[in-house]
Amino acid sequence: PASTAEPRPGDLTVGGVALAEIAGRFDTPVYVLDESEVRRRCQNYRDAFPEAEIHYAAKAFLCRAMAHWVEEEGLGLDVCSAGELELAVAAGFPPDKIVLHGNAKTPHDLKKALSYGVGRIVIDSPSEIARIAAAVGPDGHQKVMVRVVPGISAGGHEKIRTGTEDQKFGLSISDGYAQHAIARILDQPQLELTGLHCHLGSQITDVKPYLSAVRRMVGLMARLREQHGVVLEELDLGGGHGVAYRPGEQTMDLTRLARKVRAELTEACAAAGLTVPRLIIEPGRAIAGPAGIALYRVVSVKHTGGHTFVAVDGGMSDNPRPALYGVRYAPRLVGRRGSTTLAPVTVVGRHCEAGDVVAADVQLPDDVGAGDLIAVPVAGAYHLSMASGYNLVGRPPVAAVRDGRARLLVRRESLEDIRSRDVGL
Ligand code: LLP
Numbered sequence: 001p002a003s004t005a006e007p008r009p010g011d012l013t014v015g016g017v018a019l020a021e022i023a024g025r026f027d028t029p030v031y032v033l034d035e036s037e038v039r040r041r042c043q044n045y046r047d048a049f050p051e052a053e054i055h056y057a058a059k060a061f062l063c064r065a066m067a068h069w070v071e072e073e074g075l076g077l078d079v080c081s082a083g084e085l086e087l088a089v090a091a092g093f094p095p096d097k098i099v100l101h102g103n104a105k106t107p108h109d110l111k112k113a114l115s116y117g118v119g120r121i122v123i124d125s126p127s128e129i130a131r132i133a134a135a136v137g138p139d140g141h142q143k144v145m146v147r148v149v150p151g152i153s154a155g156g157h158e159k160i161r162t163g164t165e166d167q168k169f170g171l172s173i174s175d176g177y178a179q180h181a182i183a184r185i186l187d188q189p190q191l192e193l194t195g196l197h198c199h200l201g202s203q204i205t206d207v208k209p210y211l212s213a214v215r216r217m218v219g220l221m222a223r224l225r226e227q228h229g230v231v232l233e234e235l236d237l238g239g240g241h242g243v244a245y246r247p248g249e250q251t252m253d254l255t256r257l258a259r260k261v262r263a264e265l266t267e268a269c270a271a272a273g274l275t276v277p278r279l280i281i282e283p284g285r286a287i288a289g290p291a292g293i294a295l296y297r298v299v300s301v302k303h304t305g306g307h308t309f310v311a312v313d314g315g316m317s318d319n320p321r322p323a324l325y326g327v328r329y330a331p332r333l334v335g336r337r338g339s340t341t342l343a344p345v346t347v348v349g350r351h352c353e354a355g356d357v358v359a360a361d362v363q364l365p366d367d368v369g370a371g372d373l374i375a376v377p378v379a380g381a382y383h384l385s386m387a388s389g390y391n392l393v394g395r396p397p398v399a400a401v402r403d404g405r406a407r408l409l410v411r412r413e414s415l416e417d418i419r420s421r422d423v424g425l
Helices: 019-026 035-048 064-072 082-090 107-116 126-136 177-186 208-228 254-272 285-291 321-325 415-421
Strands: 030-034 053-057 076-079 098-100 120-123 142-149 191-197 234-236 278-281 292-304 307-312 332-334 342-348 357-365 373-377 398-402 405-410
Touching (some): 019 030, 019 373, 035 064, 035 254, 053 285, 064 076, 076 082, 082 107, 098 107, 107 126, 126 142, 126 177, 191 208, 332 357, 357 373
Parallel strands (some): 030 398, 053 076, 076 098, 098 120, 120 142, 142 191
Antiparallel strands (some): 030 292, 292 373
């Protein structure tokens, strides 16, 4: 039923539903996803890049409803495992609008992808060429792209930079490795090379690395035409568009990115005498991230060693990002109007290690206490998708809100789920 309760003072309402009501109905911790916000973000991409194919990067967050929404909004999908593919297909996502990625696609991934008939497979290593060709069979046909390393450093953290030569993804251009692999792909009659792919990294807010990538990729396309007489139709620039995790942080300006990329692509292609390829982009975080909130309940507040620790009922098992990348969040008290006096606190999780921090050194009302609700915004991307089973606390559910209604999309991992996977004694 639609929410009828009047939000209390201090309540934060998302999609027309008060977070306190969601906590009451689904318990905490819970991820709350704003469907209209996801759709609006898809539309923003379509408006900014009307000429491009936009593939949502499922690794940011995927459930069947999410796949359904992005499909309805006219996007394709980037998956990197049989699991992501399985959910997408179960949601009715057209397989020909799905691209399979991965630096270590297993035989199972490839088998599933070929049996569902995915639109394209992005080749990431030379050994894949023969494997895919063999799996496709002599009479088969599969569109492929090749992931190249443009040699560009960009991204919010060293662990999520993928455009440089010192990391595992793709084939480098500078030592001719990519060119060599491409020549081998062109020799396989059942593989149709439609274009080049690169993904610079993630949480990028500057336009310039994308423009450098356009120049290098077009340069490679021109050389391939000269050497092999092959004209590639597609250029996939990957994802990586940054969002703000805290108020005031920079985000990627999509309109500007689109305008600059378009101009650079047109100019570079004109200079090389190439027809402008069809552009593909793969945003994940910028579609799902800001549309999600993680909602926790405070379990205890402790003043020790000169610090105030506000401990909540989740933590690094549902959000490893502070521990992994040192990301800082801006949690807020919701469900009631707190004291107007703020106090410096560190919000920590429930897990058995000191690095289990949700948000270090933030300001919360000084009367925050057990039972209070804490909302952590921008939790829609790389939270549930990176959630672990640490301490067997069970992964949180996902509730979607829209037009004053909340519904469950993914249920909480229960004690029964945990017990039933354990099949030996
Ligand atoms: N395309 C490819 C091939 C990718 O590997 C990725 C992300 C994307 C697109 C989407 O990137 P996005 O637009 O979401 O930045 N766990 C990290 C992020 C890892 C991103 C991995 N690849 C985090 O929590 O920040």
